[in-house]
Amino acid sequence: xxxxxxxxxxxxxxxxxxxxxxxxxxxxxxxxxxxxxxxxxxxxxxxxxxxxxxxxxxxxxxxxxxxxxxxxxxxxxxxxxxxxxxxxxxxxxxxxxxxxxxxxxxxxxxxxxxxxxxxxxxxxxxxxxxxxxxxxxxxxxxxxxxxxxxxxxxxxxxxxxxxxxxxxxxxxxxxxxxxxxxxxxxxxxxxxxxxxxxxxxxxxxxxxxxxxxxxxxxxxxxxxxxxxxxxxxxxxxxxxxxxxxxxxxxxxxxxxxxxxxxxxxxxxxxxxxxxxxxxxxxxxxxxxxxxxxxxxxxxxxxxxxxxxxxxxx
Amino acid sequence: xxxxxxxxxxxxxxxxxxxxxxxxxxxxxxxxxxxxxxxxxxxxxxxxxxxxxxxxxxxxxxxxxxxxxxxxxxxxxxxxxxxxxxxxxxxxxxxxxxxxxxxxxxxxxxxxxxxxxxxxxxxxxxxxxxxxxxxxxxxxxxxxxxxxxxxxxxxxxxxxxxxxxxxxxxxxxxxxxxxxxxxxxx
Numbered sequence: 001x002x003x004x005x006x007x008x009x010x011x012x013x014x015x016x017x018x019x020x021x022x023x024x025x026x027x028x029x030x031x032x033x034x035x036x037x038x039x040x041x042x043x044x045x046x047x048x049x050x051x052x053x054x055x056x057x058x059x060x061x062x063x064x065x066x067x068x069x070x071x072x073x074x075x076x077x078x079x080x081x082x083x084x085x086x087x088x089x090x091x092x093x094x095x096x097x098x099x100x101x102x103x104x105x106x107x108x109x110x111x112x113x114x115x116x117x118x119x120x121x122x123x124x125x126x127x128x129x130x131x132x133x134x135x136x137x138x139x140x141x142x143x144x145x146x147x148x149x150x151x152x153x154x155x156x157x158x159x160x161x162x163x164x165x166x167x168x169x170x171x172x173x174x175x176x177x178x179x180x181x182x183x184x185x186x187x188x189x190x191x192x193x194x195x196x197x198x199x200x201x202x203x204x205x206x207x208x209x210x211x212x213x214x215x216x217x218x219x220x221x222x223x224x225x226x227x228x229x230x231x232x233x234x235x236x237x238x239x240x241x242x243x244x245x246x247x248x249x250x251x252x253x254x255x256x257x258x259x260x261x262x263x264x265x266x267x268x269x270x271x272x273x274x275x276x277x278x279x280x281x282x283x284x285x286x287x288x289x290x291x292x293x294x295x296x297x298x299x300x301x302x303x304x305x306x307x308x309x310x311x312x313x
Numbered sequence: 314x315x316x317x318x319x320x321x322x323x324x325x326x327x328x329x330x331x332x333x334x335x336x337x338x339x340x341x342x343x344x345x346x347x348x349x350x351x352x353x354x355x356x357x358x359x360x361x362x363x364x365x366x367x368x369x370x371x372x373x374x375x376x377x378x379x380x381x382x383x384x385x386x387x388x389x390x391x392x393x394x395x396x397x398x399x400x401x402x403x404x405x406x407x408x409x410x411x412x413x414x415x416x417x418x419x420x421x422x423x424x425x426x427x428x429x430x431x432x433x434x435x436x437x438x439x440x441x442x443x444x445x446x447x448x449x450x451x452x453x454x455x456x457x458x459x460x461x462x463x464x465x466x467x468x469x470x471x472x473x474x475x476x477x478x479x480x481x482x483x484x485x486x487x488x489x490x491x492x493x494x495x496x497x498x499x
Contacts, residue, residue, distance in 0.1 A: 070340055100363050104367045108367050108374070114375060115347060118381060119344065137378055137382060
């Protein structure tokens with residue numbers, strides 16, 4: 001039984017999320033060093049975290065006639081969305097907020113990135129970052145509906161919108177086993193809302209960094225941290241949705257949650273270097289012609305199984 | 314604690330709604346409206362309607378971002394670099410909106426609200442779903458199909474990537490002429 005912990009535990013969420021994010025960026029640095037043929041040394045591993053004080057001390061870039069209000073608001077929205085989305089994710093046997101509609105909350109908070117990134121692109125009054133912001137909106141229109149159907153599949157399988165309820169409904173069979181299409185669509189959408197890896201198009205190198213083009217110092221840190229926090233929140237949410245939550249032999253529930261979260265994170269970080277960047281217009285076609293029908297069929301299959309057996313197959 | 318939530322969110326909703334007409338930048342006006350909607354969604358959650366409130370937040374963020382795209386595309390002065398006003402008939406519209414707000418707010422206070430009969434449902438989301446989908450199932454199904462057919466019809470009429478656009482009048486053109494190369498089925 002997953003229980004809700006007191007209100008102060010909401011403050012633990014950003015700390016825990018940041019810790020997992022640190023694991024992800026360190027793993028990313030390791031893979032980058034190996035891909036570049038450099039020797040893996042402790043210096044390489046701490047490099048991404050050593051960036052933090054450097055960026056905090058670095059000078060802020062200013063542009064001509066920026067919309068500073070929307071710019072800063074948009075930048076702050078991205079990490080805030082990651083942390084707020086993570087509030088409903090159970091960790092082992094406890095959850096910071098056992099919200100009855102946790103899945104919808106996660107979806108709503110992840111969608112805040114749409115507004116955040118568009119404002120971050122609009123703010124600096126610069127063509128390249130503006131195009132980056134628009135690219136994310138186009139990408140959002142493509143990834144959002146398949147993601148919603150993937151979330152609906154898991155919720156329908158457990159007959160609950162409560163994330164803890166979904167985790168504990170997988171006692172006999174993990175959802176990933178009988179909802180593989182929903183799981184694959186979900187993982188792709190995690191890349192998409194954190195605009196990393198194959199969905200790094202809004203911050204693409206062909207745009208000189210897109211939404212990141214005019215950012216330096218603390219601003220750059222906030223947006224970069226935000227996308228990695230979103231990736232981590234997405235990976236952590238995959239555990240209660242599809243991988244049985246904290247269930248597992250021998251180890252305590254929190255340890256299984258941590259192990260599974262790190263495993264999904266490593267998979268995502270590894271895949272980020274393996275997959276080519278996909279243009280939003282091409283992904284839109286794939287999403288609407290292939291993924292939405294696939295996700296609907298998946299949700300239908302889940303609904304039929306639940307109706308006939310009253311639970312797992 | 315609960316009244317703090319109300320006194321933060323309610324004025325935020327009203328003030329940011331008002332600021333929509335004060336900003337002279339389309340982008341700022343759109344996101345002021347979004348903040349107003351987010352505060353309203355927060356108030357719904359505070360009232361115990363978690364599902365409705367969260368869905369308001371979810372839908373409004375997407376709607377307002379898409380609206381920002383169109384506002385910027387269609388307005389002559391999207392970024393507010395030149396002074397422009399968001400309202401016509403400044404004094405008249407202000408008087409009408411303040412009067413309407415006062416009338417509605419007064420209505421809340423003078424209505425003799427009935428006392429609660431029975432207890433609130435344990436799961437408001439479930440009760441809402443049952444109220445909508447139970448006795449009104451036929452209406453909702455008809456409504457759903459009508460809306461869906463309207464959307465598909467509108468897209469079919471507007472698209473320039475239909476069968477005849479891609480394969481030519483005799484449907485014999487290979488490869489099809491697509492506005493963007495690549496994609497599914499090629």
